Amino acid sequence: MSIGSIRLDTKMLDRIAQSLDRNTDQVLESAAYQVEAEAKARAPVDTGALKGSIHTEKKKPGLYWVADGVEYGIYQELGTHKMRAQPFMVPAVEKVGRYIYEMWGRLFK
Secondary structure, eight states: EETTTTEOOHHHHHHHHHHHHHHHHHHHHHHHHHHHHHHHHHHOOOSSSSHHHOOEEEETTEEEEEEOOTTTTTHEEEEOOOOOOOOOHHHHHHHHHHHHHHHHHHHOO
């Protein structure tokens, strides 16, 4: 691309732009499944229902949800006035956050 007498070489930016959607979705999918695995490893176990209900769902390209499928999961995560919190999802996201940061860095190399 040329602007006046200045010529810009945009080959690398063009390459990144072409692969951005596909690469972004791959990074997010990988991160979502890592959060799922980490949450399952951290989930408190009584009957195993909470741990067994944690799943990843692709809502649309670039949007993944990791959730539990039991009604009491939120109370385990946050606690109640009668029960202390036993967080499993937030710590999983925090741990995988470091991985996400590294993957985004690789995406733009």
